[in-house]
Amino acid sequence: MEDFSVFDIIGPRMTGPSSSHTAGAVRIAYIARKLIGAEISRVHFTLYGSFAETGRGHGTDKALIGGILGFSPDDERIPHAYELAMDQGVQVAFTYSDAPADHPNTVKIEIVDINDRKMEVVGRSVGGGNILITEINEQAVELSGDYPTLIISHRDEPGVIAIVSQVLAQLKVNIAFMRVFRHGRGRDAYMCIETDTPVTKEMQAIIRQLCSGITDMFAV
Amino acid sequence: MQLMEAFENGASLCQYCMAENCTIAEAMIRREVSRGEMMRDTVMEEMRKNLEVMREAVRIGLEEHVETVSHLSGGEARRLFLYAKYDPFSGGNTCRAAASAMAVCEVNSSMGRIVAAPTAGASGILPGVLIECGMERNWTDDQLIQGLFTAGAVGLLFAQNATISGADGGCQAETGVASAMAAAAIVELSGGTPEQALDAAAITIKNIMGLVCDPVAGLVECPCIKRNALGAANALLCADMVLCGITSLIPFDEVVSAMLQVGRDIRKEYRETAKGGLATTPTGKAVAEKVRRFQSYSGEY
Structure with missing residues (x-):
């Protein structure tokens, strides 16, 4: 049984409109940014399942960019993520895929840093802003981002x-x-x-x- | 009884509260402290911050000009709140709580700051009910914070034993659970027993069991915002039923499992995918198309 905190239920404090489609998306992309650990030059996001179906309307794209820029889920700059990415010279691109995915809210993030190092991270938003990173560079992992x-x-x-x-x-x-x-x-x-x-x-x-x-x- | 075991289900939680002679809110606070990540003061402070963000979201939604990203909604919360003065059928308190719930949702849909409770799509109900009732009854912030812990405990039981995600269980898992949380909170704040608080939560879910998640254009706007208004009213009504002595024939824990089973049986089209229900009505599809065109026009996609 999962060990929920009361703040998983009343919380997180976040930018709307959807805990799985915005807060969770910010967190997945934020972890991807931390994993690459260098300045980012290009990012390609591929959205699957409900992320692909309804992601645009929820602002999932802005949330993912926000995470890549290092924002937290309650950062009030998220609605302006496209402009801010452009200002920082980060190129972003999106693919809305209809390929089947193991989980409805899945995203694959392909990052290239300024030294041309590539990294691929796959994560899912599992509800209420909670996430699971399931793949790093095609290697299956399981990390929740709740701990360092x-x-x-x-x-x-x-x-x-x-x-x-x-x-x-x-x-x-x-x-x-x-x-x-x-x-x-x-x-x-x-x-x-x-x-x-x-x-x-x-x-x-x-x-x-x-x-x-x-x-x-x-x-x- | 151990504190962690107390949160296995509703029955064990009531047993713990009875043995310890404490409220659900107090049990929830103790459990949070016992997880060892925060001291009691920090736990209380963290919840106070949540209350502040909730109150601010209600204020912004009722007082400021809110426009959602899609331009589909905005300003309706304020309209209902003002109308509440003129002898509404649902009663002034209910009408204002519903309007406050909508206010938070409008802020949410405009990518403003809210507190997920338990999710962002259902984030209006708990603040709408608590803040309106708090004003009506002069509850202090400390009391409202207790209410948030009661609500948190109920939400936690659903998260553990069923689901709080629309993609997994439909709207019943989001606005339904939020209403159940709000109902339990105001029952306990009004001096109801833990059993009564959970009965109120059970009745609230029973009233909307099977509610699907069918967002038009995939946005958290239609029907979500108005379902938050309904959720607030549902919570108030169920709290009143329980406080006058009405009980739930089906116990809380059985309602939770029934809700999970129903959620699993709801077809994927009706679980947040925007592929059924209101989302695929002729008007729903037309709106989706309009939103898509607007988005590509603004050059962002």
């Missing part, structure tokens, strides 16, 4: 998980939830670690230094 999250891609070999969790313990970062995923034995693997306190850039550098199996790391 560290995502590590690494080689699937013994000891990597142990080192990471040991380093976090020494840095006094408590792990709330942790999931591991892999493409296959000995191939690329991912760790998705939700923590009570954020893992700072310095901490990330320490983890990288101590653990040679890590190929990439993102923090939200």
